[in-house]
Amino acid sequence: DAKTTQPTSMDCAEGRAANLPCNHSTISGNEYVYWYRQIHSQGPQYIIHGLKNNETNEMASLIITEDRKSSTLILPHATLRDTAVYYCIVRALNAGNNRKLIWGLGTSLAVNP
């Protein structure tokens, strides 16, 4: 699975949109982009994933560039409870028995009042 690059930390004002970037320049055609977040001391939580089209769910939106070398996770109206570490991961479709994801250090997002 390809590696990803994320900024170490970001700040966002409460109520504003938080835009978290991720670079995955070596992504393969069969690899999805996944986003998770980890609120302090808790287990990581799945947020959203996509292949090449933009995706939206009740938690966030995922924008993937046309060349698929980067993506942005958007939290449209950040709240204090969105303060967490956000991880961007790429994972092959139908990976079969190979489930060895590479977890980096993610982006630590601080939502400020």
Place this chain on the structure above:
Amino acid sequence: NAGVTQTPKFQVLKTGQSMTLQCAQDMNHEYMSWYRQDPGMGLRLIHYSVGAGITDQGEVPNGYNVSRSTTEDFPLRLLSAAPSQTSVYFCASSYIQGARANYGYTFGSGTRLTVV
């Protein structure tokens, strides 16, 4: 509520002691795995399983054993605890088969282990 249950939440061991970290899921997930998380490092895979009776090593398997006798349970055994195994341990599970294979992992709430 459906999910991944880890026990215990906290544990202190003396060097050389053995123990088992429990992980159970009620979602009929084929895939289960154990990660450890240390300060300044990303999650690292210890062992994983793609079904009952099938296990394989991850990135950091030394000092740990696993077995998968049922779909629901995936215990992690520390054979002889060492201070280097002080960490937070997370269990995660997911589907492998069909369209649901692209869903994300479901993680447990973690076990915080200190070896003194």
